[in-house]
Amino acid sequence: MEVVNRLNWVTGGPQGSGVDTAANVFAKACALGGLYLFGKREYHSNIKGEHSYFSIHVSDKPVRAHVDPIDMLVVFDLETLFRHALHVVKDGIIVYDSSIEGSIDDVPTLEKRRRDELRSVLARHSLEGTAEGMLKLVEMNGVRLYSIPCHDLLHDIASKRNDPSLSKMVRLINMMMVSASLALLEYDQQLLVDAIRYIFRARKSIADLNVDAALYTYNYTKARYANTDKEDGIGYRLIAREFRDDMLLIQGNQAVALGKIVGGCRFQTYYPITPASDESEFLEANELLDGKGSVVVVQTEDEIAAVAMAIGAGLAGARSSTSTSGPGFSLMVEALGWAGINEVPVVITLYQRAGPSTGLPTRHEQGDLLFAIHAGHGEFPRIVIASGDVEEAFYDAIRAFNYAERYQMPVIHMVDKAIANCVTVCNEFNPALVRIDRGLLLDSVTNATTSTTAEAVVVDGRYSRFRFTGDGISPRIRLGTVGAVFWNTGDEHDELGHITEDPDLRIRMMDKRMGKLDLILKELSYEEQAMVYGYKSDATVISWGSTKGAILDAIDMLKARDGIDMNFVQLRLLHPFPTSRIASLLEETRLLIDVEMNYSAQLAKLLRANLQRDADYHVVKYNGRPMSSSEVYEALKGIVRGSVRSKRVVLRHGV
């Protein structure tokens, strides 16, 4: 059977060896051919040497998550072969550099447990624990092998270009192997060339060299293997389609950065941390906004300074934010409370990764939900929102600033490593769809002699920053506004902002601040609170954040393969908790399945606390790897079919 335009392509290699570049070329080539894709990067907390890999799930229909089974594995190092080969499907393809040889023990970066496992699998089939043995085993499993003599080809290219030093340019091998894989897929070679030129657009001579090497390999591969598949009548093909140019090929961290630019963020602070720093670096690289302002990006001495500076800038009237991950957010907590009690708009973009402490610093988790909601001593209002995918991350980044200024409180925008580091084809972001709402921020103040004048904010020469109003929101001015001054303090304060310990005033101030949470639930649209997807059904999956893609794909798979209808409720607003919206969405639900990438099913705890409703099943994952649609599909199917005994299902896929 020929599979056209549906492929899970994987490549890997030592960190720092150009795996990302190779995968980016493959992704760009697919995008140029009008194909959809979802690319996932996995890497160790290491700079050089440890294994990293990239999986790209390609289709002619939108793809929202990665899948586990590999259709095509591109191998240019021993470890990639040992780590991934057994995940290649029957009739799948391994294309490999023919010079690869060696035994399992030649790969010190492979965990001992994994090495022992592989050795015993191979031994069971009376095969040696070597590259050769591994290739034999997968061939027996029905995987199709294609070897490419990369070093010979490199020699040819070197002599063709009259540059013997090229024969040692092993970096080119990545590009050659990508090229070989696209030749096997019979993909348009011009798109490959264009993709290489795009990825190396800043370095023309390097682009030329890569194009030469790629074309030479492409033609070699085609000539050598041209008719192999046709004889068998099986294989994978990628065929370029007419494409819509209102699509983007983009990563989550870039989407957040673009959202911040559109949303008016003009001051961003950060302290380096994976996976949050990419966004700040993108903002800094693009600090000039084509004559329409600029973004000042400050790399601070720590995350305490990062959040404090952002708050200071917020007081001065800038839309300001900081981006961090769990360890950094832990340090920001005291200042978060300060922003809460002083009603300062500030946005914290929280890129979750696997904790606690340093945890798995480059891996996935949604482990910070309850922390984000509760972080801080005492009680103060905040908003917590979570994006489910790259496109949402763009619009949410803008929304976060609107909420922060409208409700005058800190907003925590939760994303995670899965969204930050994935690359995907999605709809073009449309700034015309968004509005900028600065709430009660006044550019200047008016004077009055009696407090009855509704719009007057300076009465008898005094401006009350924390004036009691009907809805708890007081007119706000920037530091430096003429004709007024105000005070802030982390102590409880009066309307002017001076310290007070008056018990009655304390009650009124607490009521003013905390009352804003009710206002938020009244004012935010249902869509801003929670979304519902899928099919009419009394079986509901409930989740939040980056699991969205895998769940949507899984629900579609259930429908298509098994005729099972399910729907999916995605929480967008996590705090204040949208109790009545969720209650109404779950009214018809008889089977409620909570899906989350953490150990303790944190959203389920919120459901219990706010709705007094238990999820019937918890599908959780905490091995540091994101949920694939395949494993979510299996889990949901098992639950619906009644084959799952325990209330708690732990997902384990991922290498």
Add this chain to the structure above:
Amino acid sequence: MASRQFKLSDYKTDVHNDWCPGCGDFAILNAIQMALADMQIERHRAVVFSGIGCSGKTPHYINVYGIHTLHGRVLPFAIGAKLANPSLEVIAVGGDGDGYGIGAGHFVNAGRRNVDLTYIVFNNAVYGLTKGQASPTLKLGLKTKSLPKPNINQGINPVMIALAAGYTFIARAYAYDVKHLKDMIVRAVRHRGLALIDVLQPCPTYNDIYTKEWFSGLDRIDPVTGRAIPRVYKLEEQGYDPVVHNPDDEDELNAKMMQAIAKSKEWGDRIPVGIFYQNEHIPVYEERISSRIPDYLSNPPALQRIEDGNHNPYADIKRLLDEFRVGTR
């Protein structure tokens, strides 16, 4: 004298002041208000930031924008506001525990940036507000009346740290020489760059060693005049020149730093106050930003237009979106 627009009283609030009677903080507060009046700074243009401690309450007593932040975090709050709107006149104040202890990381790193603001540290050698524990400036072996046992930590040298960190104006003052302190504040505010004034501040409640009487030398009566011999003396009266004049002259720079270090180590019988070091040839952070963002000063983050008047976003990301378009070659 020409009539001045703003009187000293314009910079005072009617907030009840709860410092202990005789606290040196009163003198520092007066000096700040006098300096503001001296410079005729419009109330709305000045922002006083503070940390936490007795000293942290200062902004509430000054009738300009006042932001009382967190323990140790006054500098990053102040820097954030200043960078968002560089036309603000920013003064940061706080205790010695606040600035040199819990906020030490910010204190050092602020020197790397040289943001144009003034930082006044109320140095009383104790943690006043938490009842007199040893602060980072209390010297080894000293036992104030608030301590159960003598201090077994060494005291730090703020002048040396500031110098090493890159502060471009480093001064010390004595709270009870209000006029001199006021002059130091004016000089610091006018200095282009990050200015530190470490103010020796008697805390009569907890520090019975560095008292007003001790600083004025009441224990040392000149047998000839019968008068006390003050411990505090002014560097400028000794012909000390703290200013780096020629930035290209490495020898001069080294000499200016060395003399500041030498002076900063004097303590006990003779305690220098005044400007230890001043170097206006180091570009301030605002200029460094301007070198990358040409209109930064005229269109700073806090004052930028971000919507078109109809709530539509003002920024245009078309060029950036084009880069990400699937079809872009």
